[in-house]
Amino acid sequence: MNEAALPVPLPPRALLLLLLLLLQSSWGAPREGENPLRITPAWPVVRAGGSIRLNCSLSCPKEATVQWKGLDTSLGHVSSVPGLSVLTIPEAALSMAGSKVCISTCQDTTYQDTVELLVYAFPDKVEVSPSLLVPGQGATLVCSAREVSPHDRLSFAWYRGDEELRGLQALDEDLGPEQEAETGEELEVFWVTKRWALPAELVTAGPEFRCRVEMDLGHQAFSHSRAIAVISRMTSPAPSTLLPTTTTAAGPAPPSSVASTVKGHSSGPPEPPASSLTRGPGSSLPLTSNPGSGDPCLPKIFLSPMRGAGGGALELTCQACEPGTSVHWIRAPGRLADYQGQEAGARATLILHPGPLNWGLYQCQVEPGSQKTSCYLDKELLPETDGGNSSASLWTGGCLLGLILAAFVAYRLRRRLGAQGPPDAAQP
The missing domain is CATH 2.60.40.10 (Immunoglobulins)
Incomplete structure (x- = not known):
């Protein structure tokens, strides 16, 4: 065997240098x-x-x-x-x-x-209509998103509580660029409006109907929502029967909420179920109640005759269920500034007079927490005329009739005295 053909082993020092050169030539490349x-x-x-x-x-x-x-x-x-x-x-x-x-x-x-x-542009400018839904009555649901971009990344969905609402028939969709209010110049943002037909059988007493608009940007998603309350109208009761009441489904969160989510996940507080109360004759009328012992503590609204006030005036009271809170009226027919009332801590009142000007939706809010409760008053509770005004009209009419009779008697008396002539003159 030829020993000269065998490779000569390199010393360890040379092997280390060769390895360093190889690493340097390939490091980071x-x-x-x-x-x-x-x-x-x-x-x-x-x-x-x-x-x-x-x-x-x-x-x-x-x-x-x-x-x-x-x-x-x-x-x-x-x-x-x-x-x-x-x-x-x-x-x-x-x-x-x-x-x-x-x-x-x-x-x-x-x-x-x-x-x-x-x-992207996606401000919290979601609008819905109608403003109220009545059980048993169908409606056209409208949901709009304003000042958005890109508009092709939007999706719309209706929820009731935390469940998506099924059975809605999509009607049409409108799209257009927003315009500058003063110059009318078209902006880079858009408005998107969609409409659905809501069947009457889906409108029942319970949680709010909520439109959720989501902007999907691939690996991120953002959403806003706006809610429509379901208001139960009262019926005309017999004096000896229990009186059904208006209910509300307002939850602890405000009607508009925004959430930023990872794609595939969504967030949003569930709405508590609605409930109703009844009353017997002679007591104040509670228009709303807490949904249940396990649900958030919502404010209550009561309607009662106003003490010491004539003309059939009523007092609408919103009462918080927790001490240390403050209650404010945030909605009423017309302007709130035109109403008389008082806000004191956990209790707020409004003075109402019978008549159509006070028919409509009332809503109060509790702070902290922004919990809201609503009720709807119509002619069944606030008639067009009241007993006090009717009595005044009757008294006025009676006085006028008395004056007419007195004038007629005086006229007849003068005619009779004139027909008899002057008394005979004394004979000379």
């Missing part, structure tokens, strides 16, 4: 076909008027040049150091949305990567 550029965030989303930073970096054994390119980068601020470039947009505009390009050079090799910037 991008593999063939691999893009070493890294852009964060990978899915940038920013609301109109907000700020965002886009980072573009490159791992390279030597100093690498990294730079954001494009005409639109002049709208922001670009700061670059070896291996890193930062594009800062302090106040994003809708026109800034689109592809952003980052270019870098490493060991005489040029790399390029892009990222899609999404700039």
